[in-house]
Amino acid sequence: MPSQIVSLVVNGERREFIAAPGVTLLASLRESLGLTAAKRGCAQGACGTCTVLVDGRPEVACLVAVETVAGRSVRTLEGVAAGGELDEVQNAFVDCFATQCGFCTAGMIMVAEALLDRDPDPSEADVVEAISGNVCRCTGYRPIVIAILEAARRRRGAVSR
Template identity: 55%
Template sequence: MKHSVVALTVNGAERQVLVAPGTTLLDALRESQGLTGTRRGCDQGACGACTVLVDGKTMMSCLLPVETIDGATIDTIEGLTPMEGLHPIQEAFLEGFATQCGFCTSGMIMATAGLLARNPDPSREDAVRAISGNICRCTGYEAIIDAVLDAAARMRAAKRDKAA
């Protein structure tokens, strides 16, 4: 069984990843990159815990064989976290009590990042749609939806401040 070397840009850094045939992006991130913030919940694209951004779009990393995405740019929860403090989405989730066990949180936050990149001013319905592929068994979702909208407001405010 021949392994392959795949080039990925992971959280801004160029990486060469050695993978066995069919290794998922999820396994590559967790096992060879040590980026364990991306979680495994189902290995079948049903729970969203492994959501990352691939070339700026949210994708389930458990459904991507690494050999098929040579050259892709990957952003994970670790890359979202700034050098100091937290990203506005993280702040909104933290302050809005949008986490309980924390297992779905990385995926929820990356799904939110994907939404806000496309749509900086989402409606509540947009927020619900954006996380409709992410399962949370603890919160009942309301706090998470509130946090998505709060994150959007924080990011718009930050953009206005920067412009001013």
């Protein structure tokens, strides 16, 4: 099968590029569009570090053939900070020491964004469930859970930074 032109809406902007058949969404974002926040860890769907949102839902981009999401809306970490300002989730990750080496952080933040978009007041169990597909080798997970709950509070306006 020949290469094809694929069109996606990435972080609100329509982007077109040439992709070989079967090339992944992750490779397209990183290599065709220069968006390198989503990381390649296991490349087998097991670590979550490549997580992006497709039509608002978390997907492991290493397992998605890009032609299967043609025309759809993709959100990456690059689309989270508006005008260079970190959002509540990103600020809470900084303030709660939820990032160390940072390799898992983009995926964790995208999962958190999806969770808080669908549930502004998640329980701790909801947060644990939401990040259950994302591996972190550094933090022991607790600071990440605390950061997401803190971000939810800030987003609801209950606590200002």
